[in-house]
Amino acid sequence: xxxxxxxxxxxxxxxxxxxxxxxxxxxxxxxxxxxxxxxxxxxxxxxxxxxxxxxxxxxxxxxxxxxxxxxxxxxxxxxxxxxxxxxxxxxxxxxxxxxxxxxxxxxxxxxxxxxxxxxxxxxxxxxxxxxxxxxxxxxxxxxxxxxxxxxxxxxxxxxxxxxxxxxxxxxxxxxxxxxxxxxxxxxxxxxxxxxxxxxxxxxxxxxxxxxxxxxxxxxxxxxxxxxxxxxxxxxxxxxxxxxx
Amino acid sequence: xxxxxxxxxxxxxxxxxxxxxxxxxxxxxxxxxxxxxxxxxxxxxxxxxxxxxxxxxxxxxxxxxxxxxxxxxxxxxxxxxxxxxxxxxxxxxxxxxxxxxxxxxxxxxxxxxxxxxxxxxxxxxxxxxxxxxxxxxxxxxxxxxxxxxxxxxxxxxxxxxxxxxxxxxxxxxxxxxxxxxxxxxxxxxxxxxxxxxxxxxxxxxxxxxxxxxxxxxxxxxxxxxxxxxxxxxxxxxxxxxxxxxxxxxxxxxxxxxxxxxxxxxxxxxxxxxxxxxxxxxxxxxxxxxxxxxxxxxxxxxxxxxxxxxxxxxxxxxxxxxxxxxxxxxxxxxxxxxxxxxxxxxxxxxxxxxxxxxxxxxxxxxxxxxxxxxx
Amino acid sequence: xxxxxxxxxxxxxxxxxxxxxxxxxxxxxxxxxxxxxxxxxxxxxxxxxxxxxxxxxxxxxxxxxxxxxxxxxxxxxxxxxxxxxxxxxxxxxxxxxxxxxxxxxxxxxxxxxxxxxxxxxxxxxxxxxxxxxxxxxxxxxxxxxxxxxxxxxxxxxxxxxxxxxxxxxxxxxxxxxxxxxxxxxxxxxxxxxxxxxxxxxxxx
Ligand code: SF4
Ligand code: SF4
Numbered sequence: 001x002x003x004x005x006x007x008x009x010x011x012x013x014x015x016x017x018x019x020x021x022x023x024x025x026x027x028x029x030x031x032x033x034x035x036x037x038x039x040x041x042x043x044x045x046x047x048x049x050x051x052x053x054x055x056x057x058x059x060x061x062x063x064x065x066x067x068x069x070x071x072x073x074x075x076x077x078x079x080x081x082x083x084x085x086x087x088x089x090x091x092x093x094x095x096x097x098x099x100x101x102x103x104x105x106x107x108x109x110x111x112x113x114x115x116x117x118x119x120x121x122x123x124x125x126x127x128x129x130x131x132x133x134x135x136x137x138x139x140x141x142x143x144x145x146x147x148x149x150x151x152x153x154x155x156x157x158x159x160x161x162x163x164x165x166x167x168x169x170x171x172x173x174x175x176x177x178x179x180x181x182x183x184x185x186x187x188x189x190x191x192x193x194x195x196x197x198x199x200x201x202x203x204x205x206x207x208x209x210x211x212x213x214x215x216x217x218x219x220x221x222x223x224x225x226x227x228x229x230x231x232x233x234x235x236x237x238x239x240x241x242x243x244x
Numbered sequence: 245x246x247x248x249x250x251x252x253x254x255x256x257x258x259x260x261x262x263x264x265x266x267x268x269x270x271x272x273x274x275x276x277x278x279x280x281x282x283x284x285x286x287x288x289x290x291x292x293x294x295x296x297x298x299x300x301x302x303x304x305x306x307x308x309x310x311x312x313x314x315x316x317x318x319x320x321x322x323x324x325x326x327x328x329x330x331x332x333x334x335x336x337x338x339x340x341x342x343x344x345x346x347x348x349x350x351x352x353x354x355x356x357x358x359x360x361x362x363x364x365x366x367x368x369x370x371x372x373x374x375x376x377x378x379x380x381x382x383x384x385x386x387x388x389x390x391x392x393x394x395x396x397x398x399x400x401x402x403x404x405x406x407x408x409x410x411x412x413x414x415x416x417x418x419x420x421x422x423x424x425x426x427x428x429x430x431x432x433x434x435x436x437x438x439x440x441x442x443x444x445x446x447x448x449x450x451x452x453x454x455x456x457x458x459x460x461x462x463x464x465x466x467x468x469x470x471x472x473x474x475x476x477x478x479x480x481x482x483x484x485x486x487x488x489x490x491x492x493x494x495x496x497x498x499x500x501x502x503x504x505x506x507x508x509x510x511x512x513x514x515x516x517x518x519x520x521x522x523x524x525x526x527x528x529x530x531x532x533x534x535x536x537x538x539x540x541x542x543x544x545x546x547x548x549x550x551x552x553x554x555x556x557x558x559x560x561x562x563x564x565x566x567x568x569x570x571x572x573x574x575x576x577x578x579x580x581x582x583x584x585x586x587x588x589x590x591x592x593x594x595x596x597x598x599x600x601x602x603x604x605x606x607x608x609x610x611x612x613x614x615x616x617x618x
Numbered sequence: 619x620x621x622x623x624x625x626x627x628x629x630x631x632x633x634x635x636x637x638x639x640x641x642x643x644x645x646x647x648x649x650x651x652x653x654x655x656x657x658x659x660x661x662x663x664x665x666x667x668x669x670x671x672x673x674x675x676x677x678x679x680x681x682x683x684x685x686x687x688x689x690x691x692x693x694x695x696x697x698x699x700x701x702x703x704x705x706x707x708x709x710x711x712x713x714x715x716x717x718x719x720x721x722x723x724x725x726x727x728x729x730x731x732x733x734x735x736x737x738x739x740x741x742x743x744x745x746x747x748x749x750x751x752x753x754x755x756x757x758x759x760x761x762x763x764x765x766x767x768x769x770x771x772x773x774x775x776x777x778x779x780x781x782x783x784x785x786x787x788x789x790x791x792x793x794x795x796x797x798x799x800x801x802x803x804x805x806x807x808x809x810x811x812x813x814x815x816x817x818x819x820x821x822x
Contacts, residue, residue: 056337056548057335060552087462089554089563089580144478171464171465171589172585175290183298198290307690393658394660403729440627443624541735
């Protein structure tokens with residue numbers, strides 16, 4: 001998984017961003033996250049901001065903000081003269097369900113018989129709690145650079161699903177945050193008009209979540225295919241045309 | 245339609261326009277609150293064409309999503325294909341051979357001609373010139389769609405681009421026909437403009453209607469011709485320099501007032517620039533392969549990572565955001581739909597105007613519901 | 619002058635109106651059911667299965683029921699059941715064949731991915747678009763008998779592609795024969811030669 005999905009700061013890959021930041025900072029474009037991060041940390045000492053590396057070929061790393069300071073930081077990014085990230089192109093939600101992670105630690109155990117040390121693998125299982133995430137892709141139309149990618153994470157997937165809305169900073173998030181609220185169920189605090197966007201008002205669930213189960217109430221095409229076949233049979237007991 | 249009471253305005257009328265309304269360009273609905281003839285509130289209602297394209301794409305392979313992207317903005321399937329291919333190429337680190345790059349530019353610009361000429365036709369429909377301009381546009385569009393059909397097999401659902409190249413290599417006869425069509429296109433544009441641009445009724449009904457400010461437009465994420473009509477020079481073909489666009493000589497037309505008339509002119513001027521790009525592309529098209537030999541269509545598994553690929557579609561910035569978890573299906577597949585986000589300012593533009601103006605403003609924004617609702 | 623723009627526009631429409639009676643380039647309407655449209659060779663509608671031989675379509679189907687197309691089809695409208703036995707294909711090699719091969723054209727979105735992924739050139743896109751049926755379930759679900767069309771038909775609708783496929787298949791066939799012959803020859807030499815101590819002869 002790309003995002004070092006654990007909020008656990010002890011996890012090693014979080015603390016070592018893949019780009020050397022300090023020595024290169026002057027040579028980096030001003031919008032690269034490693035250049036922004038020290039500035040943000042200096043400006044917002046109380047905020048916890050992390051660099052989330054992207055191991056893929058695109059190598060667009062992102063900044064994980066804490067919800068409490070997100071809107072201040074976003075406003076700073078928008079108005080800062082060097083960055084001028086005046087345009088939020090894309091806002092989207094992601095669902096990261098609970099996951100079981102097996103950590104393997106190699107230990108060398110001295111052999112009681114006096115031989116060479118034995119290497120023993122110790123496996124520990126831990127449950128990485130699930131969370132919902134929003135991602136914002138920022139660009140600057142004034143400076144014609146970007147993207148700067150911001151991430152925000154909810155505390156869990158069930159009840160602590162609140163994040164600050166960035167619509168007051170970028171109006172382009174308006175419909176997109178409504179869509180995230182609709183499809184993922186993240187509640188955006190401070191959004192001016194938080195209603196469902198695509199599903200109808202009485203709809204209960206959030207269809208883009210990974211554990212969403214589609215209702216079995218629509219008309220099935222009798223595509224004779226695996227599970228669909230069984231369900232189709234349930235709906236049309238005497239379906240013709242299934243010539244298998 | 246129902247009467248509503250407002251402490252400030254007194255008695256108002258709430259009108260539900262759509263989802264089945266000839267002027268809302270598909271199954272789009274606006275709940276308009278009227279004070280006499282003036283609009284005091286306008287709330288767009290979406291979702292009538294929602295099919296959760298993103299969820300479908302997350303449960304199929306990377307290749308299988310390609311034909312679904314045709315159905316987003318069904319007037320511009322070639323650009324949609326390219327935007328998706330661009331994102332997957334960024335995600336998987338694929339390269340594209342030169343000939344394919346040129347073919348992509350050709351297809352994207354032909355698509356722009358299709359989209360803009362039809363949009364102008366639809367805009368005039370909304371203005372009340374029932375169908376004449378639209379049919380003139382359709383006449384030209386038909387020729388381009390015939391080209392698409394003979395190349396890709398389908399007029400609108402082209403499914404032509406692949407990650408790492410294009411699907412079919414056009415034979416010389418196709419290129420000759422396309423090149424002839426492009427050379428003749430300015431004549432159509434001249435005729436079209438003679439018919440439409442000077443029309444006094446059109447001028448009276450578009451100039452100064454629904455003006456958008458530059459700062460307002462940027463903040464609301466408006467992209468494409470609507471943004472450039474406000475004078476903001478932001479064309480991804482220049483800014484991101486994706487594909488082979490840096491090799492092409494073309495200008496980015498800019499408006500000044502951001503009103504409906506500027507949005508209309510932006511389309512006409514962009515078509516003229518597209519013709520220039522196309523002529524240059526037909527002149528310079530190199531021979532060679534059209535697929536990256538390393539590209540693998542079936543069982544494509546990009547490395548773990550994420551990528552956001554975007555391009556200048558005819559309607560604005562079309563983006564695809566993909567997250568790979570290393571399997572054959574994307575973990576997250578997101579479409580950044582320009583049609584939806586360009587509607588952000590619809591209410592602001594329409595406040596204080598009449599329903600007839602709201603219809604024209606909506607027409608000049610250019611939406612396709614397949615993309616708005618996904 | 620106010621109104622000159624409108625007059626100019628009217629002149630354009632008048633010219634086009636008159637032209638639509640005289641100028642053949644403007645007479646674009648086709649009398650559809652009487653005049654059938656000329657479809658370009660690349661036109662695609664729904665898939666069909668290529669058979670080598672028109673007289674024995676079920677016996678000479680190119681499809682080997684590998685189920686790749688079934689897996690890749692985006693809306694999952696293909697359904698295949700493999701045969702239990704094997705039949706020789708055009709190369710004489712024993713292959714499986716599809717005991718059941720259904721395509722639900724009510725669901726198919728004519729994307730041509732099945733054609734692209736098929737490694738055996740067994741499935742191709744058809745030109746038939748008039749497929750109206752009175753029953754949307756059984757009428758639009760095509761089974762293997764309805765899908766099978768001979769190679770000659772493929773040549774009719776897409777001459778270039780069919781010729782290219784035939785050439786490729788013939789080359790493959792020739793190569794296979796060559797290889798078989800070489801293998802046979804190698805075997806023969808190995809048999810005539812005195813048994814080598816290694817015992818691993820004839821490994822070309
Ligand atoms: S049509 Fe082709 S891909 Fe599909 S099962 Fe037959 S041989 Fe395999
Ligand atoms: S054309 Fe597309 S939808 Fe139709 S059967 Fe083939 S893969 Fe499936």
